[in-house]
Amino acid sequence: MLFDESQLMTVKGMQTPFYYYDMNLLEATLKAASEASQKRDFHVHYAVKANFNDRVLQKIQSHGFGADCVSGNEILKSLEQGFPANKITFAGVGKSDKEIQIALEHDIFTFNVESVQELEVINELAALQGKVGNVALRINPNIDAKTHKYITTGLDENKFGIPAKDLSRAIKVLETAENLNFVGLHFHIGSQITDLNVFKNLCLKVNQWKNWFEEKGLSIKVLNVGGGLGVDYNFPDENPIVDFERYFEIFDQFLERRENQEVHFELGRALVAQSGNLVSKTLYTKSGAQKNFLILDVGMTELLRPALYQAYHKIEKLEKNPVESERIKYDIVGPICESSDAFGRNVELPEVKRGDLLVIRSAGAYGEVMASTYNLREEIRYVYSDEI
Numbered sequence: 363m364l365f366d367e368s369q370l371m372t373v374k375g376m377q378t379p380f381y382y383y384d385m386n387l388l389e390a391t392l393k394a395a396s397e398a399s400q401k402r403d404f405h406v407h408y409a410v411k412a413n414f415n416d417r418v419l420q421k422i423q424s425h426g427f428g429a430d431c432v433s434g435n436e437i438l439k440s441l442e443q444g445f446p447a448n449k450i451t452f453a454g455v456g457k458s459d460k461e462i463q464i465a466l467e468h469d470i471f472t473f474n475v476e477s478v479q480e481l482e483v484i485n486e487l488a489a490l491q492g493k494v495g496n497v498a499l500r501i502n503p504n505i506d507a508k509t510h511k512y513i514t515t516g517l518d519e520n521k522f523g524i525p526a527k528d529l530s531r532a533i534k535v536l537e538t539a540e541n542l543n544f545v546g547l548h549f550h551i552g553s554q555i556t557d558l559n560v561f562k563n564l565c566l567k568v569n570q571w572k573n574w575f576e577e578k579g580l581s582i583k584v585l586n587v588g589g590g591l592g593v594d595y596n597f598p599d600e601n602p603i604v605d606f607e608r609y610f611e612i613f614d615q616f617l618e619r620r621e622n623q624e625v626h627f628e629l630g631r632a633l634v635a636q637s638g639n640l641v642s643k644t645l646y647t648k649s650g651a652q653k654n655f656l657i658l659d660v661g662m663t664e665l666l667r668p669a670l671y672q673a674y675h676k677i678e679k680l681e682k683n684p685v686e687s688e689r690i691k692y693d694i695v696g697p698i699c700e701s702s703d704a705f706g707r708n709v710e711l712p713e714v715k716r717g718d719l720l721v722i723r724s725a726g727a728y729g730e731v732m733a734s735t736y737n738l739r740e741e742i743r744y745v746y747s748d749e750i
């Protein structure tokens with residue numbers, strides 16, 4: 363059960379909907395990730411895009427993780443929350459001049475560069491500031507991450523990374539660019555990857571590319587293998603913390619690295635997903651000709667993943683019914699005027715009545731951050747476990 367008796371009493375008196383962050387679970391997750399990575403001398407940058415809630419960021423930062431940012435504002439936010447600039451990476455296919463300038467001003471750890479043109483722009487802007495930008499080249503390794511097509515990024519047909527045919531040109535630019543410092547290679551092949559074999563394949567591709575660059579005389583200090591480690595959305599209670607040992611062990615085993623080479627990761631979801639839950643109240647119950655609907659006070663405006671990716675989140679009733687009833691199949695939907703505004707179809711729950719609280723689990727990653735004010739919805743609230 364997510365809440366004990368006394369917490370449940372408090373929650374029942376609270377205004378819904380809200381994200382509920384389990385700070386103990388977050389702490390335990392971060393501890394597991396940092397132990398498993400540190401013992402192999404691996405560097406982890408937290409992918410800020412997964413959740414940039416202030417206290418979540420502060421806790422992550424306090425464990426010594428760096429930050430992986432995809433906008434100028436994420437860089438500024440990370441600095442504000444105490445992440446050191448020399449642990450900040452900056453990725454993204456469309457970095458604006460203003461964002462590049464922000465990153466240069468703060469001397470971040472690396473730009474993960476996604477095109478030859480971007481290399482040239484960073485060089486020019488760095489020259490104007492009298493700075494040298496650290497750059498890693500993002501290579502698209504053409505690996506199938508075996509995940510949802512909207513969150514696959516490492517295939518040739520995706521917009522990410524420098525296409526292989528442009529790499530020789532990128533090296534030419536690096537040879538003459540006075541305001542660029544080449545530090546290494548970057549890869550990221552997708553998100554919610556649960557088949558760990560995919561990461562083994564990634565290692566083998568990284569080894570090949572590393573050799574290719576070294577043969578051309580480039581020295582590689584940083585191997586950044588991105589993020590993508592998936593979590594168990596089906597059984598959040600059975601598997602609240604990802605097996606970080608197994609994950610990092612794969613890279614330890616299959617990635618070839620020299621003494622002076624550093625391995626970097628950009629984990630988002632695996633660090634925060636299970637620590638977030640979305641608490642909601644049932645506004646109405648309704649029976650159609652064949653279906654029973656539960657209409658919640660939370661919708662795709664607060665948690666977009668089911669509508670956008672057909673993502674599954676476990677849904678539970680928070681309070682037991684006084685008398686145990688048969689389980690009923692419900693379609694659980696939100697209040698927004700869009701047919702895709704649904705959280706689950708044919709979900710079996712004990713009987714639910716108007717006013718009953720439901721919780722949508724594993725919503726700590728790409729939840730609060732993807733909320734919108736479509737329909738002029740109220741801004742989503744959040745509560746931390748140590749505050750109730």
Ligand code: LLP
Nearest residue numbers: 409550553554589590591628629630631728
């Ligand atoms: N590094 C890069 C370059 C990325 O693009 C991403 C995520 C990450 C790291 C972190 O990936 P993670 O460890 O969290 O899988 N909104 C989608 C997920 C989008 C992921 C985008 N890139 C969702 O709700 O499933």
